[in-house]
Amino acid sequence: MAVEAALAAGASYADARVVLHRDQSVSTKNGRVENVFDVDSEGIGVRVLVGGAWGFACDRRLSDEGARAAAARATGFARAAAGRHQRALAPVEARNGIYQTPLERDPFSVSLSEKVEHCLRAEKALAHPDVKVTQAFVRAQREHKFLVSSEGSDIEQELVECGGGIDALASRDGLFQVRSYPSAHGGWSSQAGWEYVEGLGLEREAPRVGEQAAALLQADPCPAAVTTIVVDAEQVALQVHESVGHPIELDRVYGTEASYAGTSFLKPDDLDSLRYGSEHMNVTADSTTPGGLGTFAFDDEGVAADREPIVAEGVLRGFLTSRETAARIGAGRGGSMRADGWSRMPLVRMSNLHLEPGEGSVEELIGGVDDGVYLQTNKSWSIDDKRLNFQFGTQIAWEIKGGKLGRMLRDATYTGITPVFWGSLDAVAGRSEWRLSGLTNCGKGQPGQSAHVSHGASPARFTGVQIGVRA
Amino acid sequence: MTRALEIGASALEAAAGDEAEAIVVAERSGLARFAASEVHQPTLIENVVVTLRVAQDGKTGLASTNRIEPDGLRDLAARAAAAADSAPRDEDFPGLGTPEPLPEVTGCDDDTAELGPDDQARLAASAIAAATSYPIYGYFTSGVTDFAVASSTGVAASQLLTDATALVIAAADGASGYADRTSWAAGRVDPADVAREAEEKAARTAGARTIDAGRYRAVLEPYAFGELLQYFAYVSFGAQGLLEERSYLCGRIGKRVFDERVSIADDALDPRGLPKAFDFEGMPKQRVALVEEGIAREVVWDRQTAARAADSAVTTGHAPPPSLREYGPLPFALSVGPGEAASADDLVELVGDGIYVTRLHYLSIVDPRQGVITGMTRDGTFRIRDGRVAEPLVNLRFTVSVPELLAEVPGLTREPKLVNQSDFYGERFPYGVLTPAIATTDFNVSGVGSAPGI
Numbered sequence: 001m002a003v004e005a006a007l008a009a010g011a012s013y014a015d016a017r018v019v020l021h022r023d024q025s026v027s028t029k030n031g032r033v034e035n036v037f038d039v040d041s042e043g044i045g046v047r048v049l050v051g052g053a054w055g056f057a058c059d060r061r062l063s064d065e066g067a068r069a070a071a072a073r074a075t076g077f078a079r080a081a082a083g084r085h086q087r088a089l090a091p092v093e094a095r096n097g098i099y100q101t102p103l104e105r106d107p108f109s110v111s112l113s114e115k116v117e118h119c120l121r122a123e124k125a126l127a128h129p130d131v132k133v134t135q136a137f138v139r140a141q142r143e144h145k146f147l148v149s150s151e152g153s154d155i156e157q158e159l160v161e162c163g164g165g166i167d168a169l170a171s172r173d174g175l176f177q178v179r180s181y182p183s184a185h186g187g188w189s190s191q192a193g194w195e196y197v198e199g200l201g202l203e204r205e206a207p208r209v210g211e212q213a214a215a216l217l218q219a220d221p222c223p224a225a226v227t228t229i230v231v232d233a234e235q236v237a238l239q240v241h242e243s244v245g246h247p248i249e250l251d252r253v254y255g256t257e258a259s260y261a262g263t264s265f266l267k268p269d270d271l272d273s274l275r276y277g278s279e280h281m282n283v284t285a286d287s288t289t290p291g292g293l294g295t296f297a298f299d300d301e302g303v304a305a306d307r308e309p310i311v312a313e314g315v316l317r318g319f320l321t322s323r324e325t326a327a328r329i330g331a332g333r334g335g336s337m338r339a340d341g342w343s344r345m346p347l348v349r350m351s352n353l354h355l356e357p358g359e360g361s362v363e364e365l366i367g368g369v370d371d372g373v374y375l376q377t378n379k380s381w382s383i384d385d386k387r388l389n390f391q392f393g394t395q396i397a398w399e400i401k402g403g404k405l406g407r408m409l410r411d412a413t414y415t416g417i418t419p420v421f422w423g424s425l426d427a428v429a430g431r432s433e434w435r436l437s438g439l440t441n442c443g444k445g446q447p448g449q450s451a452h453v454s455h456g457a458s459p460a461r462f463t464g465v466q467i468g469v470r471a
Numbered sequence: 472m473t474r475a476l477e478i479g480a481s482a483l484e485a486a487a488g489d490e491a492e493a494i495v496v497a498e499r500s501g502l503a504r505f506a507a508s509e510v511h512q513p514t515l516i517e518n519v520v521v522t523l524r525v526a527q528d529g530k531t532g533l534a535s536t537n538r539i540e541p542d543g544l545r546d547l548a549a550r551a552a553a554a555a556d557s558a559p560r561d562e563d564f565p566g567l568g569t570p571e572p573l574p575e576v577t578g579c580d581d582d583t584a585e586l587g588p589d590d591q592a593r594l595a596a597s598a599i600a601a602a603t604s605y606p607i608y609g610y611f612t613s614g615v616t617d618f619a620v621a622s623s624t625g626v627a628a629s630q631l632l633t634d635a636t637a638l639v640i641a642a643a644d645g646a647s648g649y650a651d652r653t654s655w656a657a658g659r660v661d662p663a664d665v666a667r668e669a670e671e672k673a674a675r676t677a678g679a680r681t682i683d684a685g686r687y688r689a690v691l692e693p694y695a696f697g698e699l700l701q702y703f704a705y706v707s708f709g710a711q712g713l714l715e716e717r718s719y720l721c722g723r724i725g726k727r728v729f730d731e732r733v734s735i736a737d738d739a740l741d742p743r744g745l746p747k748a749f750d751f752e753g754m755p756k757q758r759v760a761l762v763e764e765g766i767a768r769e770v771v772w773d774r775q776t777a778a779r780a781a782d783s784a785v786t787t788g789h790a791p792p793p794s795l796r797e798y799g800p801l802p803f804a805l806s807v808g809p810g811e812a813a814s815a816d817d818l819v820e821l822v823g824d825g826i827y828v829t830r831l832h833y834l835s836i837v838d839p840r841q842g843v844i845t846g847m848t849r850d851g852t853f854r855i856r857d858g859r860v861a862e863p864l865v866n867l868r869f870t871v872s873v874p875e876l877l878a879e880v881p882g883l884t885r886e887p888k889l890v891n892q893s894d895f896y897g898e899r900f901p902y903g904v905l906t907p908a909i910a911t912t913d914f915n916v917s918g919v920g921s922a923p924g925i
Binding site: 026027032033034035037038039040041042053055056059060074076077078081082083084085111112113115120132133169175176255262263343344379380382383384385391393411413415443450469470471 | 502505507513515517546557559589591592596600608610612715793832836838841868870872875896897915919
């Protein structure tokens with residue numbers, strides 16, 4: 001209906017996405033329920049090309065009237081848009097398909113009471129005299145979406161994800177420290193059933209998390225130095241996200257995200273020539289990864305999921321593309337377009353982006369360091385608009401002396417320049433250390449859109465890195 | 472009665488709990504986003520979101536929907552009741568609020584409310600047409616939000632809010648400049664003027680040089696200081712940060728924290744900002760003096776945090792949107808008291824030798840308790856020499872303690888500027904910081920980045 005209406009109104013291309021979204025979150029803090037929130041939202045988003053100009057409009061009404069209204073407003077907005085407007089789209093095979101996240105136990109079949117109990121049990125196990133705030137949270141999301149395009153795509157997908165995490169906030173004598181598990185900023189999530197949340201072992205890990213938060217109050221601050229660092233898998237995942245994932249988004253390379261998230265230090269002709277990092281650096285974009293938050297059968301332009309090399313032995317081999325940017329660069333086919341629900345235009349987004357594993361264990365990485373630090377769990381993160389100059393802080397660190405972990409350090413930070421830093425990568429731990437981190441807070445676009453993405457990574461070692469940045 | 476309040480009343484009728492509260496946000500907006508002087512992502516949004524909070528025997532649950540027909544609201548009520556039923560009793564739950572007189576505020580402009588897609592596209596085009604030297608990147612947006620809070624305890628608050636923002640980066644390889652303008656009345660937002668300001672700034676950034684890391688005196692334009700202060704405020708000016716001992720103000724209320732030239736309030740009633748009469752509990756907005764002449768005075772509260780405080784705290788009308796409840800009450804209308812300088816150039820003269828910062832990028836809180844924030848400068852960083860703005864600089868990484876940055880403030884400008892802080896995630900809730908430009912004797916440059924531009 002919407003696509004037909006858009007074509008009748010003069011669009012040369014149109015697609016319509018209907019999305020039914022459900023989100024459930026439970027959080028507890030200091031032994032009481034902080035929030036039990038059950039969200040649903042549904043609507044239709046219509047994207048059109050008119051005279052080479054994009055237009056997008058949405059309507060919450062899933063009715064003929066809503067579909068026609070969105071189509072009419074999208075075509076009208078495109079017609080009014082200022083610019084030169086010459087756009088080509090990489091070809092896509094029209095596909096009909098249905099996809100569902102494989103899962104054992106639907107997280108929406110788990111009662112809210114069970115979720116509350118799960119949080120309260122984990123939180124109780126965080127207790128420590130110096131821990132002033134304990135908190136636990138679990139979440140579940142279902143996105144049932146339908147895509148129809150004027151080129152014949154007709155796709156239905158139901159993506160289900162869930163996750164959780166715990167935090168311990170300790171303070172004493174004006175010092176404040178935090179420890180989280182399995183990561184900060186919302187824990188980890190996965191496209192999976194409730195079995196994933198149970199497998200996180202929040203209650204099992206909580207005593208260690210609480211004790212470490214308290215111990216950080218006694219720890220020495222991380223010194224300033226240029227040294228070797230070993231970074232845990234969770235922080236490597238964020239490093240991949242910020243300093244590889246965003247720079248390889250081809251819309252950023254072409255400047256279309258300049259007014260918000262920024263651009264990229266990469267140029268289109270860097271493909272197959274730019275040395276991104278050392279020979280140990282192998283990065284893959286994979287929208288087929290089981291459990292990945294960016295896993296699907298088709299992206300929001302109807303392009304089939306795939307696994308593609310991005311950096312191979314340190315050399316840039318691919319970008320993340322839309323059909324439009326793939327046509328513009330003359331390589332690729334799209335496949336990275338995702339929208340935040342029904343009320344936003346699809347943008348080039350990471351799906352699942354992994355640092356491929358190397359060999360050995362994290363103990364072996366540490367064992368190869370005479371003098372350095374081991375950094376664990378992100379605490380702060382910042383990177384410039386071209387994705388070159390970054391600074392990260394971690395919740396906890398340990399000194400490494402003679403290949404062994406020494407004293408605990410607090411307030412650790414490290415900073416660098418993206419290709420220099422990745423050029424200093426001298427080892428990545430093996431497959432047995434590889435973890436899939438699921439992040440739910442990746443921001444981009446105007447109006448803002450939040451994406452859920454996953455990154456697989458093993459602990460990694462970097463040399464000659466500046467640590468201990470102070471205010 | 473506004474439409475949002477009618478929808479809220481219908482949601483309350485559907486609710487079956489002991490007490491219920493409905494928050495309704497109805498949005499109609501358009502955003503014409505452009506890149507390389509071409510509109511490339513134009514987005515029109517129409518949506519209504521109803522959030523229902525049900526309280527049963529001290530147990531509360533929240534649910535929301537955009538299905539506002541009777542079936543949708545019945546389902547909403549059932550889900551909210553199920554959420555409440557799942558929770559143990561919260562002994563600190565203060566119950567829902569009762570009606571209080573609401574302040575009279577401005578904040579709705581009929582002409583802005585009537586802007587449609589053609590107008591939004593035209594206003595974006597006017598920015599593009601005004602930029603003759605550089606391609607520009609940014610957007611024009613306007614919207615109208617029908618906001619209401621209704622409760623079974625008699626609260627029935629509603630307000631129509633309008634907003635308009637033009638944001639422009641003028642940029643080429645090695646040069647970029649930034650400007651934005653925001654208001655509740657689109658007539659006060661001239662996109663062409665914004666584009667010209669960004670272009671003028673960009674033209675002065677070509678040939679940027681690097682400097683050594685270190686501590687510099689500095690002038691921060693309102694764009695830069697507004698964002699830095701908003702980040703500091705997220706933790707340090709909210710009651711939850713205070714109760715959880717994360718705030719810099721812990722143990723410092725009543726003590727000197729900044730230079731005596733610095734006074735900061737949260738004032739949603741100020742017509743120069745984006746005025747709001749009530750918060751997301753339907754409680755009246757109050758002006759809260761956070762810092763007066765350098766002395767820490769107060770933080771902002773909602774009913775929940777006030778109930779959990781050991782002392783006699785009461786709400787100041789700062790309950791956050793439902794999606795941000797985990798952060799507690801937040802100051803979304805920061806207002807910095809003015810100084811005496813006639814212009815930023817006068818501040819540059821006061822600084823003498825240092826750096827000039829137009830805008831910041833990608834801030835992150837490194838240490839909330841110490842007020843340490845890191846980020847980058849962007850789109851217009853310059854050296855100050857001999858009391859004048861001198862050569863352009865590359866983007867700089869800074870890692871600053873906000874209290875140290877504000878410990879010695881040589882001056883602020885006389886006229887504050889409303890700086891947009893909304894990135895328009897989720898439901899539309901425009902907010903900004905009203906601030907003058909500010910000079911500091913201590914801005915810590917912890918690293919250098921690349922040249923400006925794209």
